[in-house]
Amino acid sequence: MSLEKFKEENQFFVEGIRVDFDSSMKYYKRLYKTYDNYFDNCIKDNAHQSMLDLAKIVEENWDATSEITVAEAFAEKNIEIRRLYFKAIGVSDLFKELEPKLIDKKVLEKEGVSWLENGTEIPTTMRDEYELYTIPGEKLFPEELSSWRVANATIYAVRCWCSTTGREYWIYVPNNIGQKNDALEAIAWTVQLDITNPEYIYRQGDVILAKYSSHSEKCRPYHLSAEEYVKLLKAES
Amino acid sequence: MIDNNANHIKQSSKLQLTPGGEPQKHLMTSKSSFGYTPSEDQQQFDLYIGSTIAVIEHDEHSKMVLDKGQYRKTNQMEFDPFNNTVSYIFD
Numbered sequence: 268m269s270l271e272k273f274k275e276e277n278q279f280f281v282e283g284i285r286v287d288f289d290s291s292m293k294y295y296k297r298l299y300k301t302y303d304n305y306f307d308n309c310i311k312d313n314a315h316q317s318m319l320d321l322a323k324i325v326e327e328n329w330d331a332t333s334e335i336t337v338a339e340a341f342a343e344k345n346i347e348i349r350r351l352y353f354k355a356i357g358v359s360d361l362f363k364e365l366e367p368k369l370i371d372k373k374v375l376e377k378e379g380v381s382w383l384e385n386g387t388e389i390p391t392t393m394r395d396e397y398e399l400y401t402i403p404g405e406k407l408f409p410e411e412l413s414s415w416r417v418a419n420a421t422i423y424a425v426r427c428w429c430s431t432t433g434r435e436y437w438i439y440v441p442n443n444i445g446q447k448n449d450a451l452e453a454i455a456w457t458v459q460l461d462i463t464n465p466e467y468i469y470r471q472g473d474v475i476l477a478k479y480s481s482h483s484e485k486c487r488p489y490h491l492s493a494e495e496y497v498k499l500l501k502a503e504s
Numbered sequence: 505m506i507d508n509n510a511n512h513i514k515q516s517s518k519l520q521l522t523p524g525g526e527p528q529k530h531l532m533t534s535k536s537s538f539g540y541t542p543s544e545d546q547q548q549f550d551l552y553i554g555s556t557i558a559v560i561e562h563d564e565h566s567k568m569v570l571d572k573g574q575y576r577k578t579n580q581m582e583f584d585p586f587n588n589t590v591s592y593i594f595d
Contacts, residue, residue, distance in 0.1 A: 282587070354586040382569045386557060422585040431565045438593070439583040457580040457593075465576070471565050473593040474521055474530050476551075479574040490581075504566035 273324055284347045289332075292325065297334035297355040302326050337364045346408055353407065358424050359437040367400035367424070373450040379501050393503055397450035398426040399440075421445075425453035429472070431504045444490075455496035461488045467501035513539040513552060521549065521560065521577055522594055529595070532570075534558040547592060551575040 268276075274288045281291050299305040302325065310322045337360070340352035353361060374396050381391040404411065404420030411417045423445025424437045444456045458468065458475055463486045465477040477499075491499070515537040521530040532538075532551070539552030551558070553570050560568045579592040 350586045354584065358582075382567055386559065386569050388569065429565070438580070439585050441583045441590075442585075457582065459578065459581050460576065461578075462576050466573075469568050469570075470580075471530060471560055471562055471568050473580040473595050474560075475578045475580060476560075476568070476570065477576045477578070479576065483574075502568060504562075504568060 270324065270328065277321075281351055284351055286348055286351070290335075290348065292328060292332040293335040293339070294351055294355045295325070296329070296332050297352075297357075300334075302329040305329075337361065346410070349408070358439050359435070362400055362402065362424050362426070362437050365402050365406065367402045369398060370401055370423075370445070370448050371399045371450040373397050375451065375497060375500075377497065377500070379503070381502060381504070391502075393430065393500070395430065395503070396428065397454045399445065399448070399450040399453045400424055400426060401445060418442075423453070425450060425457070427454060449493060451493035451496065455491040455493045458491045458496060459488050460491065461486055465499060468499045469502040470500065471504050513541055515539055519549070519551075522579075530560060530562050532558050532560045548579070549577040551577055 277288075279286055279288050279291045281294055286294070295305050295309070299308060305325065306322055310318050314322070335352045335355055337356060340349055340356060343349040343352060374394065376392065376394045379391050379393040380388050382388055401421060401423045404417040404422075407422070408417070408420045411420060419442070421442060422439065423442060424439050426435065426437050428435055438454075438457055440453045440456050444453055447453075458470075460468075460475075460477050462477060462479060462483045464480050464482040464484075466480040466483075467478055469476040469478075517534050517537050519532045519538075519540055521532055534553070534556050536554070536556040538554065538556075538558050541550045543549065551570065552574050553572050555572060557572075558570045560570065579594060581590055582593050583590055
């Protein structure tokens with residue numbers, strides 16, 4: 268079947284939103300970068316034959332497709348599709364390209380521990396910088412008329428750096444956290460625990476280890492406050 | 505509080521803490537067995553370390569050492585402002 272006939276005879280949906288085939292390709296290319304990554308996430312080997320047929324067409328057109336750009340996302344009139352594009356572009360590229368507003372910057376410096384090659388624990392001074400940024404809703408969705416919808420479309424992200432590699436990370440946080448205007452509250456929110464009274468936490472990359480204390484019990488999940496984060500963080504790498 | 509009564513604890517001397525990830529990432533090992541119980545979604549764990557320490561290694565991060573006790577392993581979380589969901593971050 269020719270590509271044109273395939274496009275004519277099928278409807279395409281991404282996350283429940285109807286898009287045309289070319290737009291879906293640009294979205295997936297930006298999100299997954301490689302065809303193999305797309306296949307692993309969206310199709311999988313045991314998929315229905317119709318999905319495997321789709322995958323074949325996608326594979327044939329993968330190299331000729333360009334990723335959606337920030338400029339193309341802004342040119343998209345349909346807000347729902349633009350939202351999809353922003354998601355595919357990702358927090359880090361979106362905040363780098365859109366000149367976000369720095370709301371708060373905090374340096375956390377405290378004593379912690381690290382380990383020698385033989386496993387011996389040694390005292391260490393941890394030093395982290397956190398920055399909280401925002402992009403106003405009217406910049407992302409200028410056609411929104413209601414002030415509530417514009418405010419709701421405002422996005423916040425905390426910028427931090429890996430203490431081992433120095434690599435930069437951006438993490439979206441909810442509006443109610445961003446509106447606290449505190450970079451420490453923002454990074455603290457990214458840690459959610461379901462035990463009470465932890466003794467301390469270790470963080471290795473995105474993995475969090477919370478040590479139970481003698482008073483710890485299981486509880487409903489809760490996000491840490493800045494105060495709890497600062498108090499509990501004992502090691503990071 | 506160490507959950508001594510848990511009878512569903514699995515034993516191993518090697519455990520990958522990020523399920524489905526690459527084997528060199530967040531690999532927990534010990535010279536003797538430690539206990540663990542995965543959560544329902546198999547993505548998080550309770551870890552039970554006895555008298556022998558356990559080490560968590562990753563190809564991009566410095567090692568971490570867990571001494572005796574019970575630990576809750578989880579992952580950092582991120583918000584998705586475009587569909588208002590919260591999910592774990594896996595590097």
